[in-house]
Amino acid sequence: DxxxxxxxxxxxxxxxxxxxxxxxxxxxxxxxxxxxxxxPGKVPKLLIYAASTxxxxxxxxxxxxxxxxxxxxxxxxxLPEDVATYYCQKYNRVPQTFGQGTKVEIK
Amino acid sequence: QVxxxxxxxxxxxxxxxxxxxxxxxxxxxxxxxxxxxRQAPGKGLEWVAVIWNDGSNKYYADSVKGRFTISxxxxxxxxxxxxxxxxxxxxxxxxxxxxxxxxGTTDALEIWGQGTMVTVSS
Numbered sequence: 001d002x003x004x005x006x007x008x009x010x011x012x013x014x015x016x017x018x019x020x021x022x023x024x025x026x027x028x029x030x031x032x033x034x035x036x037x038x039x040p041g042k043v044p045k046l047l048i049y050a051a052s053t054x055x056x057x058x059x060x061x062x063x064x065x066x067x068x069x070x071x072x073x074x075x076x077x078x079l080p081e082d083v084a085t086y087y088c089q090k091y092n093r094v095p096q097t098f099g100q101g102t103k104v105e106i107k
Numbered sequence: 108q109v110x111x112x113x114x115x116x117x118x119x120x121x122x123x124x125x126x127x128x129x130x131x132x133x134x135x136x137x138x139x140x141x142x143x144x145r146q147a148p149g150k151g152l153e154w155v156a157v158i159w160n161d162g163s164n165k166y167y168a169d170s171v172k173g174r175f176t177i178s179x180x181x182x183x184x185x186x187x188x189x190x191x192x193x194x195x196x197x198x199x200x201x202x203x204x205x206x207x208x209x210x211g212t213t214d215a216l217e218i219w220g221q222g223t224m225v226t227v228s229s
Contacts, residue, residue: 043202043219043220043221044152045219049207049215055217096154100151101151
């Protein structure tokens with residue numbers, strides 16, 4: 001099975017900072033990658049699908065890039081409401097494995 | 108509005124069974140693949156199972172294969188997860204989720220339920 005590895009596991013940044021999270025697949029998954037945001041105590045929310053397509057209603061400060069095995073989620077200017085854990089998930093085929101998550105906090 | 112509502116969680120002894128339900132509303136349930144995802148306390152998300160829109164195909168994570176069964180009743184707009192031979196490590200919040208695309212199978216998960224907690228403990 002394909003493994004999904006996110007880095008870092010956690011990060012602390014200041015409001016207004018540019019934040020990047022990487023997700024690496026152990027095999028080529030083309031652009032079959034989604035990013036989710038899970039705020040504390042809340043349900044996961046789809047942010048980005050097809051590696052770079054922003055889900056409707058998601059602020060434009062979020063963006064995704066990559067293809068093949070290396071992917072990046074970027075928050076262009078971090079806001080307090082972005083405090084959450086972010087997960088990547090591959091969906092080219094089953095199992096639809098998630099990355100282990102990246103916890104984003106405000107410094 | 109588009110909504111998924113899980114039910115059936117609770118406390119169960121190891122080795123026993125439990126059936127979760129997920130009631131769908133606000134969309135044509137029979138047009139979408141459906142997934143179960145779980146999250147152990149303080150841990151990350153773990154994909155559990157998927158069922159095609161017409162129930163023709165079902166796939167499972169290795170950790171639940173042979174113990175869990177995903178099914179659906181399109182006439183009742185309801186998804187199920189039958190969990191047998193439960194273990195302590197199955198303790199988690201269980202979410203049902205809908206695929207993004209119509210006729211989607213393996214797909215991004217656009218709509219999520221609020222989750223139902225399953226605790227396996229003696």
